[in-house]
Amino acid sequence: MPNILIVDDESIYRRGLRKLIGELDDEWQVVGEAKDGYDAFSQLEKLKPDAMLTDIRMPRMDGIQLQQLARKRFPEIECVVISGYDDFSYVQQSMRQGARDYMMKPIEKEELAKVLAMMKERLKERSGAQLKRSREANEITQHAAEHVLKELMRGTASGNDIRLLETMNIAFSHPAFVCMVVKLDKSSVGSERYQQADPFLFQLYIKQVAQEVVGRKGMGYAVVMSETEVAALLNVPDADGAMQEALELADSVRRGISSLSRITVSIGVGRPKKGYPGIAQSYGEAEVALLYRLIQGGDRVLPYPETGHRSGSGADAADQAWQQLESAVSEGRRVLIADLAKAYVEQLCRHADTPETVYQRICKLLIHYYEWASQAGVTAEWLGAKDMKSVLQHVCSLSSREELEETLGKLLLSLTDCLTERSVKGSADPIRRAERYMEQRYAEALSLKDVAEHVYLNAAYFSALFKQKTGKSFVERLTEIRIAEAKRLLLGTDQKLAVISEATGFSSIRHFNRVFKAAAGMSPTEFREKRRNG
Known part of the structure; x- marks a missing residue:
């Protein structure tokens, strides 16, 4: 009989989880409860549970710190984290510390049942079922990967998110991307049938077919974006010649769904774009193209270039x-x-x-x-x-x-x-205003999203426009501003490197030294000594 320790700073939530676990699976035994990381670590030593269900944010010692200690002392323990905050950075940290899964508050009963079942299966077959453990690990990886893919399409992914994809062996080998958005034609289902069914099941089915089609070509990934929408991200070698192939793939998805079921879909296809910032642009175009379903009808592929206004040569009186x-x-x-x-x-x-x-x-x-x-x-x-x-x-x-x-x-x-x-x-040049803002706030932990919001632009669009106008990426220009100020402080003051590092927005002296040497060809200390003595 597997046993589990519940860690949460809210007693009512601990009691609720204990009761819910007992209702879902009577094979699980809750051997203890802890109100924070310190209490939990003590009970881990004493109870040695098979699994631990822990909140992330707690007083004294949070869930991240608890996992760090538990990972060293009890490397075999199954750990699942719970977060009441929709902050994927905490989930990333938890996964790095060995968490096998995570759940967001409030916990859905079905989700908890799935997690408990997965943990129990891993505990039962840990000794010999390496293949099964790999499959379960892949499911978790896929869950995290889908989150990052969604953020890429929405234009909110960070560099850390993209690097996380690489750690999960999801790499894009080509420079260009095309997005397609697939939506169910509800009229093909019938209002009564649609209302009786779980809408999410339709999206899972659509995703499965879309993934099979694009995966067969080795071109990309399909993800469920919402209860009404599935998106597919295609990675293509050439932005100029990829549209026709994308349209053919989209039509294969459409025909595949209608041939295997009694439902139909409409698919909007954005134009091919280069680089990660282009993903959100192509996704937005696919969304716009899909609006034309209201005009042209469903069960068809709607490419973005054909949806714009076409003015006749005086023939149309309007x-x-x-x-x-x-x-x-x-x-x-x-x-x-x-x-x-x-x-x-x-x-x-x-x-x-x-x-x-x-x-x-x-x-x-x-x-x-x-x-x-x-x-x-x-x-x-x-x-x-x-x-x-x-x-x-x-x-x-x-x-x-x-x-x-x-x-x-x-x-x-x-x-x-x-x-x-x-x-x-937003009067005046938004890029110049962005640079002024960066020059004023370089000491802060500025992100591309922060600056884009300051000049009232979408982050993905701002990134592309900044590169186009300045010839440099946002990070390159921000680093340039920080290094210039660091040089001024090195030559004009006797401040210590730690003070200068913090004053110019670097996260640590080590980071400061590395970036400065890459930009100036020498360390900050060498720069100060050489300029002052030379």
């Missing part, structure tokens, strides 16, 4: 109204917006063959401005609690010209106000 409306929005001429929106709808209604044509053109117009809002970082301010899908659905439900004119006018007037406000906040 083109001029579109262009006038676009100029008014971009220039902030709000007094014209309502009249121009009305004129655009009038032109559409006058010349369209069917009502569907009117809805399609208005949806295209709104998606066009949704891209503007995304690039300017004002989507949340513009749409509030709504998303673009619900906005388009509402537009397509309107049955009169007057309602369309009023709704479109209000939406574009609101967007104009958001863009004007952001323009006032």
